[in-house]
Amino acid sequence: MAPPDNDVLWARSLRCALAGSDVLTGVSVGVREGEILALVGPRGSGKTTLMRCLSGQLVPEQGEIWFNSTPVHTMNHSRRERLRRDRFAWIDPEPGLVPELTGWENAALPLLLRGVSHRAARTAATEWLERLDVGAAARKRPSTLPHPQRQRIAIARALVTTPSVLFADEPTATLHRADGAQVLRTLAAAARSHGITVLLATHDPEVAAVADRTVALLDGRRVGSVPPATGAEGVTACSLSV
Numbered sequence: 180m181a182p183p184d185n186d187v188l189w190a191r192s193l194r195c196a197l198a199g200s201d202v203l204t205g206v207s208v209g210v211r212e213g214e215i216l217a218l219v220g221p222r223g224s225g226k227t228t229l230m231r232c233l234s235g236q237l238v239p240e241q242g243e244i245w246f247n248s249t250p251v252h253t254m255n256h257s258r259r260e261r262l263r264r265d266r267f268a269w270i271d272p273e274p275g276l277v278p279e280l281t282g283w284e285n286a287a288l289p290l291l292l293r294g295v296s297h298r299a300a301r302t303a304a305t306e307w308l309e310r311l312d313v314g315a316a317a318r319k320r321p322s323t324l325p326h327p328q329r330q331r332i333a334i335a336r337a338l339v340t341t342p343s344v345l346f347a348d349e350p351t352a353t354l355h356r357a358d359g360a361q362v363l364r365t366l367a368a369a370a371r372s373h374g375i376t377v378l379l380a381t382h383d384p385e386v387a388a389v390a391d392r393t394v395a396l397l398d399g400r401r402v403g404s405v406p407p408a409t410g411a412e413g414v415t416a417c418s419l420s421v
């Protein structure tokens with residue numbers, strides 16, 4: 180079956196097992212271009228595993244995954260790697276910066292690895308750092324910076340390539356509430372202004388409220404969509420697919 184035209188990512192009937200146990204069972208989901216979709220559910224419900232499948236890090240035992248009109252589930256390892264490198268970005272709860280590099284060098288890393296010139300990569304990275312309120316961290320090593328600033332650098336690194344899809348796994352879970360809320364607002368605004376589709380895994384309803392639409396997981400199964408806590412935008416974006 181071909182995916183709907185307006186879904187940038189589309190998965191049908193995914194089953195994924197890890198260490199011999201089913202972690203996802205019969206999960207279907209579609210993500211529309213430019214939307215922010217929250218994947219919600221308690222710890223261990225399968226949010227990260229679903230994002231790892233959708234981003235091509237894990238191959239499901241059963242089911243289909245499509246990125247635009249390209250099947251991901253049948254791609255070989257190197258094509259999936261290229262897809263992740265060229266079109267996707269990922270944010271973890273922990274920043275995972277390279278300690279030997281400065282703030283801007285960390286943020287620019289995906290561009291430098293693509294062969295973008297030093298000057299252009301530095302300019303782009305610095306712009307994102309400033310947008311995320313950590314312009315002053317551009318020339319500092321991560322070890323000299325507080326954790327919230329390191330996480331902002333990691334977010335700048337994810338946005339610097341303007342990916343088609345950004346997978347954000349509890350991106351503000353290690354930040355204080357007010358700081359996390361501000362980072363999240365900036366992330367959402369940046370995604371919307373650049374047309375970046377975002378999958379946002381969270382167990383926190385306040386974080387999920389930034390999304391257009393919510394998909395809930397429980398024990399590796401989809402248990403239905405929950406309307407967003409604020410705004411009417413998500414109601415019109417609501418679709419799909421259990």
Ligand SMILES: Nc1ncnc2c1ncn2[C@@H]1O[C@H](COP(=O)(O)OP(=O)(O)OP(=O)(O)O)[C@@H](O)[C@H]1O
Pocket residue numbers: 197198202220221222223224225226227228229380382
């Ligand atoms: N590499 C792995 N090997 C074996 N089991 C795993 C592995 N990764 C995750 N699991 C298990 O799969 C289930 C789903 O985990 P997953 O991390 O996808 O959930 P989650 O909703 O993202 O939770 P959290 O918010 O804690 O990250 C859990 O029971 C977890 O223990």
